[in-house]
Amino acid sequence: DPGHPEHCNIFTMHQAFSKPDQIAFVDHQCRTAGFGCIDCKQVLFKNMKEEIVPIQTRVKEINQNxxxxxxxxxxxxxxxxxxxxxxxxxxxxxxxxxxxxxxx
Structure with missing residues (x-):
């Protein structure tokens, strides 16, 4: 079934963590049932991880010193x-x- 990204909390999170081209891709895939919610969440998780890992690394460095x-x-x-x-x-x-x- 096609989705409605404008009503989806996960899609809202894409606005903060995903690049514009990825947001457009996820929007299109959702609306056309190109992939499901799990696929959408996997893209979001990958993008969140790219943002969070450097922060976690810095926190570890600070905690060690x-x-x-x-x-x-x-x-x-x-x-x-x-x-x-x-x-x-x-x-x-x-x-x-x-x-x-x-x-x-």
Whole structure:
């Protein structure tokens, strides 16, 4: 039986993970009963795997070297703190609550 990709959650996921030519192919195959839902899901799984495997690989690398991530987080926190201090100094000046004793 021909399918209706516009009503299919799996086809919606193809929009996020499949290339435009694959989306068109799956749409056509579905509408013409060229293949069934399992075939459609296999194409989606292959495309999802291509996207997810590099992320999983990177997560494994990070988990094997947690001190690197801690360093990145500490560095980011220091940069954020410096920016926040500047912004808060400006806020205090504008609302009139900055005093000489508050200078850093």
């Amino acid at each position: 947690p001190e690197t991530m801690v360093g990145v987080l500490k560095s980011g926190a220091a940069r954020c703190k410096a920016i926040a201090e500047e912004v808060m100094d400006e806020v205090r000046m504008k609302v009139g609550v900055k005093s000489e004793w508050m200078n850093r």
